[in-house]
Structure formats: structure tokens, C-alpha cells
Amino acid sequence: MEWRIVLPPSFEKDGFAVLDDVLPAAKADALRAELLGLRDADALQPNKVNFGRSVFIKPHVFDADMHAPEIRALAPTFGAIFRSDALVDALGASSETLKSTLLRGSDAKTVKLQYNEGGGGCFPLHFDNPGRPNERAITFLVYLNPAWREGDGGELQLLPFLGAPRTIAPLHNRAICFRSDRVLHRTLPSVVERLCFTVWLDGTSTNSDTDLLLSTKHLDLDRLDCFCGHALQRTLARTVYADLFAESLTSCMQESEGCAPMLAAHAAHVERLMQNPRVKAFVESLRAMLPPESSEVRM
Secondary structure, eight states: OOOOOOOOTHHHHHSEEEEEOOSOHHHHHHHHHHHHHHHHTTOOEEEEEEETTEEEEEEEEEEEETTSHHHHHHOHHHHHHHHOOHHHHHHHHHOHHHHHHBOOSGGGEEEEEEEEOSTTEEEEEEOSOOSTTOOEEEEEEEEOOTTOOTTSBOOEEEEOTTSOOEEEOOOTTEEEEEETTTOEEEEEEESSOEEEEEEEEEBSSSOOHHHHOOOGGGOOGGGGGGTTTSGGGGGTHHHHTHHHHHHHHHHHHTTSTTHHHHHHHHHHHHHHHHTSHHHHHHHHHHHHTOOOGGGOEEO
């Protein structure tokens, strides 16, 4: 697989990059046709979320995991991506950090294909690596939507901690590469069909104690560098962005049975953290620093 990847210098600081024309045009078209073929063969499954002891379905979203041999047999071009380390090599050629930390082999990779049929299908705010035992280091998301137009929805929205949201159009042959453990994001509701695939690459430098363990020493506005651009933000992101988390859950789950229990669990999580007076004061200070909605950057 020929990947056309040049990560900008800003990737090291920002943790994300938008890359256009990442594959030869014919290859991108072939991948789209292969994904539509899986849809037509009823080989895609409803996207599911494990929640406690329950499993809920996200409305309008279907996927397939290339770990399944039967899916690789039906989608050989995607199967080649799963078996190859060409993406690891291409990213490593652009970043010394990734060259030294990304793991190789199919055991250190997940390739998931996604078909959104429209109807408002979307994903709520989340991190792709929420903590141990997850080892994802990089999310590489590729869109396959040649007819996408403004107003169709389905954009990816990144929320750099305390920074302006980046809303990224799902254009054909466009990729978004970002750090799985430190970029909060969601997918906005799509009103038309939307196709993409995601490659998650494991790494050696995720989920250290300093990435996961919040202590009182961090609850200081002079130590914001511990959160902005770093994995520790995961400890407070859901609370700082509590209203937006709730809104994104409602948009995703719509009227399905999972909506109410997921909202209740989110509210309980926020309430539990805010019972600590120091955490509450710090979170309220951070919320006051959030940029206005008008600061959104569309890409």
C-alpha cells in the first residue's frame, strides 16, 4: 500500500494533522467500492458499545473489524492494510518519535471499516485510548466520500484541551492522524451516507503513571502544561466538558434504550469528581477558560 504522508512540524505539539490525498486516487476509489460491497453483502454489523453489563447499539452506524478472517476474505484490499506495516513505516519516516515508539505487526494494529447510513448517525465525545490496558498510540482515520458537500454533516470535531474546536470535513481520500490518548473528539451527526476506515496503531509510550494519575499538585493553573497536549487531560476532560459530553451522548444515542443509562452514568461521574472541593474549584476555573463557540476552526 502506497501511503503519501508528510506530517507537519505542528503534529508534535498539537497531536493531530489533516492530510489530503493520502492514497493514489484509484486505490481510494477501490477501497470505497470494497466497503460498499461489504454493505451490499450484509457483512457489516451495527456498531455496539459495551456499557457496564449491557451492550447498546449506536443508531445508523455499521462496521466491520479486519481481525475477522471472513471479512478479510471479502475485502482483500483492506486485508492488505491490516497485514502490512507500510503505514507504520510512512509515519515513522515523518516523525522520529513515532519511528521509535510505534509497534509493528497485526497484533499491534486494528483496522475497522465504518458505514454511516445517515439519519443523524454520529459518535459522542471520547478518547480512542481511555486508559489501561489499551495501548493505542495513533489513530489514522481515512474518509471515502467523493460526493460530500457542506451541510451533509458527519464532520470530525477535535477538542484540544481548552483550545478552539477543529471541525474537519470528511472529504474523499482525506486522513486525520492524531494521538489516541490525548485528542478528545467526536463525530457530528450525518444526514447522508458516510464511509471511512480507521487504523489504530499501538505504541510503547502510552498510559504511564504520569499519564493516568491525577494528584493535588496538578490542581494548579500554573501547571496547565500537564493537561494541554498531554494524556493526563483524560482525568478531567469529561468534567470540564460535562455539558458537551451530555449533548454528544444524546445526539449519538438518540431515542435508543442506551441513552438514559449512559447520561445517568456520565452525570454520576461528574458529580463524584465535583464533590472534592479542590477539584471543583479547579474545574470551574478551567471551564471559565474555554473558548467561545465562535472560535471554531473549520477545515
